[in-house]
Amino acid sequence: MSVARAALRGFARPSSSSTLATTTVVPLARRLATAAPTKPPTAVVLMNLGGPKDLDAVHPFLLNLFSDGDLIPIPFQKYAARVIAARRTPKIQEQYAQIGGGSPIHAWTERQGKMLEKRLDELSPASAPHKSYIAFRYAAPLTPDTIAEMQKDGITRAVALTLYPQYSCSTTGSSLNELWRNLKEMDPQEKIQWSVVDRFPTHPGLVEVFARHIEDSLKTYPPEERDSVVLLFSAHSLPMDIVNRGDPYPQEVAATVARVMDRLGHKNPFRLIWQSQVGPRPWLGPKTDAVLEGYARLGQKNLLMIPIAFVSDHVETLFEVDLEYGHLAKEKGLTGYKRVESLNADPLFIEAMADIVKSHIAENKPVSTQLPLRCPMCTNEKCGESKRFFQNQRL
Structure with missing residues (x-):
């Protein structure tokens, strides 16, 4: 018997009129249904490089890639990126054509996310429900689109989860810099509280x-x-x-x-x-x-x-x-x-990821001890600002 029915038993009076019963029951049921607001899900944002879904998406993908100064710092980046992307597009399209016409990385990441949601709800009920999002660096869904979707869903707590097991400034670092840049514009009041799983090489x-x-x-x-x-x-x-x-x-x-x-x-x-x-x-x-x-x-x-x-x-x-x-x-x-077969949606891999996120949430720290440490020869001040932003998150 539901909670609503149990509560109603003490209030409904016997009557031969079904209309009277209806007018008594419905308002109370509505009050009970709205008494406890739904908790917004804990977001788990899967970050990766991404890949073009089809051949038409190859040029935008390459343009985004070669425009990334964190990955490929080149002189006159904006202009050079357009030239290099245009020149390389036909060759890269041929490569994707030979593997089915596009990258499967979005499909695999989406599947990983759905499996991760389910397992996290079981392992970490205190932070449930969980909802996965994808934030690719160079292909849709791009980071700003993902942030907009999260804001629409009313997210207030998010875990940025890299899908690069080993940290590099050119991969996870670039994705976090992109996330930080967009959050400054799209969430200046910091309504979403973030923490970061930035690496897991020896899990x-x-x-x-x-x-x-x-x-x-x-x-x-x-x-x-x-x-x-x-x-x-x-x-x-x-x-x-x-x-x-x-x-x-x-x-x-x-x-x-x-x-x-x-x-x-x-x-x-x-x-x-x-x-x-x-x-x-x-x-x-x-x-x-x-x-x-x-x-x-x-x-x-x-x-x-x-x-x-x-x-x-x-x-x-x-x-x-x-x-x-x-x-x-x-x-x-x-x-x-x-x-060897890639990890893809192997349940053992999903179990590992769920354990990583569960432990991270339970630790209640925004970043690892490694993330704030910049490369000793780093000259990218944006990298330092990004690291400080996530390090200073209040959970």
């Missing part, structure tokens, strides 16, 4: 799901060859000027790899390699394609690729690793070249 759940995916892939090799398969942990590279500035990304990626190898018992040889270099500047290496060529020359045949810095399939996994590097591997005789 046990993340380590476990990577390890299990690797174990599943190793089972596809002949038993007598399984322990000699070389594990190649591949992550998106960084320009060396960003690395030398003090960006923590390389060591955090290495920390993830070290924990995963500990979990696997170091049964296989491994290397950490770096993919997706663009342009003439020096980048962090060794380059993935050069590693494949080198191991082919050295007689290694069984190479297992592990995208260790990505949590969803997108162009870097589906085109670059599977097709581009896959073609190179075939050309060089690497007959045992394979890739």
Whole structure:
């Protein structure tokens, strides 16, 4: 029996007239229904780079990307971004055409968010209900659109959750800077209180799901060859000027790899390699394609690729690793070249993310101890202002 019915039992008088019963019951039911206002949900904002949904969205995506001075600082940025985006659009459209005509990252992120909502409602009833939002850096839904949606929903408490396990100023840092810039304009009274999950490179759940995916892939090799398969942990590279500035990304990626190898018992040889270099500047290496060529020359045949810095399939996994590097591997005789399945919507990954957010909310601190620390050679004052903004949030 509902609370409303239980309350009504003491007030409704017996009467032969149904009209009298109706006039007595309805106003009281309405009062009971409005007595306790609905609590606004706790927002969990999933931040990632994003990707074009279709081929028409490739040019806007590239224009946003090359306009980001936190990621690619170039002279005359506004003008140069237009030129570079226009020049690269046809080539990038060809790449997306080969993986189905667009990036699946939005679909995967949306699914991750819905699964995360459900699990958080179970794990953290005190902060329930939870509602997920997506804030991509370079593709829809963009950060200002997400903030507007949250304001429409009456959100007053939000967790900015990066989907980059390892922190870099060019990824999570750029997304937080963009969030801060838009909040200054769209929520100057700070009606939404924010906290930030800025990294989780060694979380046990993340380590476990990577390890299990690797174990599943190793089972596809002949038993007598399984322990000699070389594990190649591949992550998106960084320009060396960003690395030398003090960006923590390389060591955090290495920390993830070290924990995963500990979990696997170091049964296989491994290397950490770096993919997706663009342009003439020096980048962090060794380059993935050069590693494949080198191991082919050295007689290694069984190479297992592990995208260790990505949590969803997108162009870097589906085109670059599977097709581009896959073609190179075939050309060089690497007959045992394979890739582990991405984390995507693996329930174990969702469980890890739910545990991260639950612990973060329970801790009731706006940021980690690492986030306020700027790179020692940082010259971007906006980065410092952004970090202070989130550090000073009152929860």
